[in-house]
Amino acid sequence: MRFLMKTDYYEDIRLFKYGSTIFWYLTLVVGCVALPLVLDEYLLSQCTFICMYAVAAVGLMLLTGYTGQVSMGHAAFFAIGSYTSAILTAKGVPFLIALPAAGVMAAIVGVVVGRPILHLTGLYLAIATMGFAFIIDEVLVRWEGLTHGNMGFIVEPASIGPFMLDTEIRFFYLSLIVLILTLFAARNILRSPTGRAMIAIRDSEVAAEAMGINLAKFKTLAFAISAFFTGIAGSLYAHKIFFINPESYTIMLSVELLAIVIIGGLGSLHGTVFGSIFYISLPQLIIMSKDYLPAFVQNQTGLQPALFGLLIVLVMLFEPMGIYGRWLKIKFYFEMFPLYKKDSFKREKKYQKAERR
Amino acid sequence: MALFSANDISISFGGLKALNRINFEVQNGEIFGIIGPNGAGKTTIFNCINRFYDLDEGAFFLEGRDISKVKAHRIADMGIARTFQNIELFKNMTVLDNLILGRHRKRRSNILTEMIFLKPVQRQEIRSREKAEEVIDFLNLEAYREQLVANLPYGVQKTVELGRALAMDPKLLLLDEPTSGLNMEESEDLSFWLSDIKEELGITVLMVEHNMRFVKQTTDHLLAIDFGEVVAQGKTQTVLNDPEVMKAYLGEENART
Numbered sequence: 001m002r003f004l005m006k007t008d009y010y011e012d013i014r015l016f017k018y019g020s021t022i023f024w025y026l027t028l029v030v031g032c033v034a035l036p037l038v039l040d041e042y043l044l045s046q047c048t049f050i051c052m053y054a055v056a057a058v059g060l061m062l063l064t065g066y067t068g069q070v071s072m073g074h075a076a077f078f079a080i081g082s083y084t085s086a087i088l089t090a091k092g093v094p095f096l097i098a099l100p101a102a103g104v105m106a107a108i109v110g111v112v113v114g115r116p117i118l119h120l121t122g123l124y125l126a127i128a129t130m131g132f133a134f135i136i137d138e139v140l141v142r143w144e145g146l147t148h149g150n151m152g153f154i155v156e157p158a159s160i161g162p163f164m165l166d167t168e169i170r171f172f173y174l175s176l177i178v179l180i181l182t183l184f185a186a187r188n189i190l191r192s193p194t195g196r197a198m199i200a201i202r203d204s205e206v207a208a209e210a211m212g213i214n215l216a217k218f219k220t221l222a223f224a225i226s227a228f229f230t231g232i233a234g235s236l237y238a239h240k241i242f243f244i245n246p247e248s249y250t251i252m253l254s255v256e257l258l259a260i261v262i263i264g265g266l267g268s269l270h271g272t273v274f275g276s277i278f279y280i281s282l283p284q285l286i287i288m289s290k291d292y293l294p295a296f297v298q299n300q301t302g303l304q305p306a307l308f309g310l311l312i313v314l315v316m317l318f319e320p321m322g323i324y325g326r327w328l329k330i331k332f333y334f335e336m337f338p339l340y341k342k343d344s345f346k347r348e349k350k351y352q353k354a355e356r357r
Numbered sequence: 358m359a360l361f362s363a364n365d366i367s368i369s370f371g372g373l374k375a376l377n378r379i380n381f382e383v384q385n386g387e388i389f390g391i392i393g394p395n396g397a398g399k400t401t402i403f404n405c406i407n408r409f410y411d412l413d414e415g416a417f418f419l420e421g422r423d424i425s426k427v428k429a430h431r432i433a434d435m436g437i438a439r440t441f442q443n444i445e446l447f448k449n450m451t452v453l454d455n456l457i458l459g460r461h462r463k464r465r466s467n468i469l470t471e472m473i474f475l476k477p478v479q480r481q482e483i484r485s486r487e488k489a490e491e492v493i494d495f496l497n498l499e500a501y502r503e504q505l506v507a508n509l510p511y512g513v514q515k516t517v518e519l520g521r522a523l524a525m526d527p528k529l530l531l532l533d534e535p536t537s538g539l540n541m542e543e544s545e546d547l548s549f550w551l552s553d554i555k556e557e558l559g560i561t562v563l564m565v566e567h568n569m570r571f572v573k574q575t576t577d578h579l580l581a582i583d584f585g586e587v588v589a590q591g592k593t594q595t596v597l598n599d600p601e602v603m604k605a606y607l608g609e610e611n612a613r614t
Contacts (some may be wrong), residue, residue: 009482199446208447209433
């Protein structure tokens with residue numbers, strides 16, 4: 001067990017609590033950088049998708065996990081990011097400008113949409129955002145002059161100056177860098193007044209307002225930041241698969257993103273990455289493990305989606321706090337070793353229920 | 358001039374007159390109590406000050422400024438902090454973060470500088486922490502600094518809520534039943550803190566309270582209301598001995614005997 005003696009205030013606000021944490025994160029980054037050495041092209045492209053989804057999930061996490069506003073319309077921000085980036089690069093704008101522009105465009109739309117519906121809460125907000133996603137979907141189909149409608153849009157490969165990002169490895173590194181920057185920015189927001197205001201709104205709107213937090217402003221801001229990151233992810237997506245059409249951005253994508261943040265663990269940035277890894281790699285693992293199963297199971301049709309669904313149910317049943325919740329418990333186990341008690345986490349829950357009110 | 362005053366405030370919900378032409382003045386540096394039976398409209402006054410409800414008539418003045426038309430979140434900016442009857446803390450945050458949220462109105466950073474956590478943002482964070490530590494020291498919350506509020510006992514949560522209000526550096530502190538749910542010892546602590554808040558920090562306190570012993574110990578002036586009407590007003594001792602007040606609390610027959 002470690003005790004931290006803080007001797008000045010700066011130690012309280014730094015990014016990593018312990019020196020060893022920096023070491024482990026660096027190891028992780030080095031590990032990720034080395035991935036192309038051990039993975040083939042296909043698996044590497046799956047890792048790129050993990051990064052991409054994680055970036056989008058950070059956006060949704062800030063809104064749903066931290067501000068407490070459920071959105072079922074994030075596919076729309078994803079789509080806006082994709083199309084903005086695709087159209088801009090087609091017009092000759094450099095990718096390095098198109099990428100943030102995609103985020104900014106999504107953020108602007110986020111403000112326009114967020115503003116009128118932000119006094120809705122919970123499921124009502126979810127349905128309203130879903131309606132918004134339908135509208136955007138329809139616009140993408142009908143505005144053929146700009147989006148080529150259902151025909152789809154061929155996207156230019158990304159490039160930084162003369163340096164083309166068209167190979168798997170290069171694009172993986174790009175996605176990884178964007179993910180790291182996104183996590184860094186999100187972490188910074190969360191340890192600043194804006195992030196705290198967002199969490200305050202989630203926990204008690206009444207108290208937040210009495211503390212001087214402008215609910216309308218910070219909810220809109222949360223919507224904008226959330227849309228920004230999701231838009232960035234959308235841009236990456238477009239330049240990854242080179243061809244986009246409105247069918248890629250259905251309600252299913254919104255639900256997937258929501259599933260990622262909930263499986264990963266609401267209210268944690270780790271959860272976005274854990275959730276993405278779970279969501280992208282599990283179907284692959286199931287397919288890979290198929291070869292080792294008995295023949296009658298192998299030949300069963302629909303095995304992969306069913307097994308995937310079952311695993312989601314199991315995670316939710318046994319770890320309602322998501323994968324991040326399990327992660328915390330494992331970490332706690334090693335920190336307290338050999339004093340770990342299973343009830344360490346249970347007790348908190350019981351106290352909550354015995355609250356005097 | 359009074360620090361805070363209510364001029365002829367009225368509000369009704371449907372056909373019910375919750376507050377009817379109530380006037381009172383809170384002088385700078387005093388502890389002012391509002392008493393009255395359940396449903397008299399005490400908390401409604403607070404909710405009107407906080408702009409959770411709109412007044413039908415009348416106005417509140419803070420240092421001569423009309424504050425009954427501003428947006429709800431501006432009330433805190435003007436220096437009015439409050440606590441709630443049923444604790445409204447940010448339960449999934451640590452005690453320290455709750456206190457730092459009290460500093461929200463002092464923030465000067467914006468989202469872009471926060472994203473890269475520039476030096477000014479860092480300095481601002483450090484200043485917030487210094488202030489939060491002062492409050493922790495003042496209310497003896499050292500042991501709970503890094504704990505999640507949801508895991509704390511009720512009495513401590515009440516204290517944290519008071520601390521969060523103090524961290525705002527308010528001119529006027531609204532306390533909604535600060536002793537409800539506290540045991541004797543905790544109430545005693547609170548009454549000491551209140552006198553320190555008054556004497557050392559120079560913060561004016563407006564308090565709704567049921568516990569008469571506590572009211573007698575701490576307040577300078579009292580306003581007694583019943584069914585949204587003023588029953589009595591004045592020095593604490595005078596109001597507590599007022600036959601009308603006793604009648605409101607104990608009923609017609611009991612008060613006479």
